[in-house]
Amino acid sequence: MQISLKPGLAFWALLVVLFAAGSGSAQTVSGPRHTFTQSAHLMGSHFTFTVVAENDSAGQRALRAGLGEVRRIDRLMSFWDSTSEVVRINRAAGLRPVAVSAETFDLITRTLNLSRLSDGAFDITFASADKLYKFDRQAHPTLPDSAAIRASVRRIGWQKIKMDAAAHTVFLPEKGMRINLAGILQGYGLRRAKQVLDKMGIQGGLMNGSGDIYCWGRQADGSLWRVAIGNPDHPNSVAAFVDVTDMAVVTAGNYEQYFTVGGQVYGHIINPHTGYPSIGLRSVTILCPDVELADGLDEVVFVKGPTAGLAFINKLKGVDCTLITDDNRTLASRGMTLNFYHGTNPAAHP
Numbered sequence: 001m002q003i004s005l006k007p008g009l010a011f012w013a014l015l016v017v018l019f020a021a022g023s024g025s026a027q028t029v030s031g032p033r034h035t036f037t038q039s040a041h042l043m044g045s046h047f048t049f050t051v052v053a054e055n056d057s058a059g060q061r062a063l064r065a066g067l068g069e070v071r072r073i074d075r076l077m078s079f080w081d082s083t084s085e086v087v088r089i090n091r092a093a094g095l096r097p098v099a100v101s102a103e104t105f106d107l108i109t110r111t112l113n114l115s116r117l118s119d120g121a122f123d124i125t126f127a128s129a130d131k132l133y134k135f136d137r138q139a140h141p142t143l144p145d146s147a148a149i150r151a152s153v154r155r156i157g158w159q160k161i162k163m164d165a166a167a168h169t170v171f172l173p174e175k176g177m178r179i180n181l182a183g184i185l186q187g188y189g190l191r192r193a194k195q196v197l198d199k200m201g202i203q204g205g206l207m208n209g210s211g212d213i214y215c216w217g218r219q220a221d222g223s224l225w226r227v228a229i230g231n232p233d234h235p236n237s238v239a240a241f242v243d244v245t246d247m248a249v250v251t252a253g254n255y256e257q258y259f260t261v262g263g264q265v266y267g268h269i270i271n272p273h274t275g276y277p278s279i280g281l282r283s284v285t286i287l288c289p290d291v292e293l294a295d296g297l298d299e300v301v302f303v304k305g306p307t308a309g310l311a312f313i314n315k316l317k318g319v320d321c322t323l324i325t326d327d328n329r330t331l332a333s334r335g336m337t338l339n340f341y342h343g344t345n346p347a348a349h350p
Helices: 058-076 085-091 102-117 124-128 146-152 182-197 291-304 306-314
Strands: 001-003 013-018 034-042 045-055 163-164 169-171 203-211 210-217 226-229 240-244 247-253 256-263 264-267 280-288 322-324 330-332
Touching: 013 034, 034 058, 045 058, 045 182, 058 102, 058 182, 058 203, 085 264, 102 124, 102 169, 102 182, 102 264, 102 291, 124 182, 182 203, 182 210, 182 247, 182 291, 210 226, 210 291, 240 247, 247 291, 280 291, 280 306, 291 306, 306 322, 306 330
Parallel strands: none
Antiparallel strands: 001 013, 013 226, 034 045, 045 203, 163 169, 203 210, 210 247, 226 240, 247 280, 256 264, 280 322, 322 330
16 A cells, blocks of 8 residues: 655655555554545645554544544634634734634744744745745746845744734734744644544554655554655655654655746745745655654755755754755765665765
């Protein structure tokens, strides 16, 4: 059985392969266990949940509950839903603070902590930038005017956000400022869905939110979950894999939303300091026990670039990273261990 991280796309970390054999040492499982899978379109992306349960009734209940939790979070914090708390915050920019739920307040607070940790490489106020780019996979004659790009970032700045913990309010002090939690919301949704499934007694599963993967426990036969890593130059090929459990494997890349100028690929991840699309990397894969954190870190590495990005990851405990550069070098953090198939060049550890 295998599940694509992003249907229709062949890229780094393309496949999640659930092997009955060869995926790590198996453990004895008490009683018969079965695998159940369901997909849904949520947060503008394709989600696929797989759970291990004793019977169809328990499995289907768990799948509905887990996907339902992601749907609830999407309504609460979506950038596009007119009734969401994020939209209410954005509409009140420059006017007044907005009272929000403890859940939204806490997630925004954690994003600001990540912004501080990453020196602003992660910044939810990126949405304040003027929309100058069209990521249509086409060749464009030039980049937008440099003065327009500089002006587009004038309202960006995570430090500007005013948080009142006592009143649970969020205030964007300048008109035109906007926040967008898209860089971390899928990971947060998976983390909360896992909490729901834990309460239902689901002891093993794999959740895939359009490339954000979190797996825990064991497969139905007791073996580990295998995440296979593909080669972006050879669609549907598998170059390496990791056998994991209780781990997030999150990938970001410039393979879906991009344009080119003079042969240079410009992906959709914008550097909030400069207003220009981040370059230097084709894809980034983060391994981390916390799927929410992993979801934010892939963007941090993209913005920082290969050298500074790997140096940043190497300072973090319990986090590893592997990436492919624009010139097709495969690099990895110091603690990263991949199992390479025959004939594949192993990753370098700068």
